[in-house]
Amino acid sequence: MSSDTKVAVSGVEGAAGQYIQGTGLAVPPLPWPYKKLDPEVVRRRGYELCFNNDNCMYGSAAALLLTLQETVGFPFTCIPADMFRYGAGGVVGWGTVCGAINGSGAIIALVCKEYFEVIRELMAWYATYPFPSDKHGAYCRFESKVKTIAYSPLCSDSLFKWGAEAKESIRSDIQKDRCAKVVGDTAARAVEMLNARLG
Known part of the structure; x- marks a missing residue:
């Protein structure tokens, strides 16, 4: 050459x-090439990665990234999924922007030229969505009995509102299950948005 x-x-x-x-x-x-993904594959992967690692940003980013590595390959194979672990608990436990949004947003920025617009739309959706969805029944650890709307993109608002309404500890396995569902739902929504624009 x-x-x-x-x-x-x-x-x-x-x-x-x-x-x-x-x-x-x-x-x-950027933007890197994108191929249409199955939102249900990403939803389940996001749930499992978050629940097993107790890390919301890692769960959402890795669910998207690993699926793109399998579907597209290079250049997504250049990025280590572990780099997204810092976003747990609203960025190193500070309760700021939810890691489900933060991780999904990072991958959106890799593939979409209009990422500001798409991430804003994802944040608005997150703030008004009654989490969690009922789409995790085949693999989740606990049945979802309480759905809450955060009216905010912040981890702390989403988590504490759920804890108050569910009357559950925010450090329980039920909470881990709930947040893992939020991660799966958010990553799946990101896929639906990207598929509509780029797929």
Whole structure:
């Protein structure tokens, strides 16, 4: 490959439009290619990843990312899913933006040029959706008896409102199950939005 088509990268790996040192693979500029995904596959994966790792941002981002790695492959295979673990509990436990939105938003930004518009729509949906949905019955750990609307994109508002209405501890397995459903529902909604725009 000629010098004008292959750029040697020194000390910068994975920069958009640059070659990853030692691989001969160029990371393309954003947005990256997208293929239509099955929202129910992502919903279940988001639930399982969140419940098993007790991490909402990891659950939503990894559900989307790992499915894109399987469906599209490169360049999504350049991103480690573990980088999204910092967003647990509304960003390292601070109760700010829910990790279900934060993780889904990160992946939306990779594939959609109009990501501001799409993420805003996802946040508005989240704030007015009666979580959790009834679509987890085949694999969830607990039956959902209480649905709540947060009227906010914040982890703390969503979680404490649910805890008060459900009369459950916010550090219980029932809460883990509820938040895992929120993650699955949000990641699945992100897929529905992306499929409509890009699929």
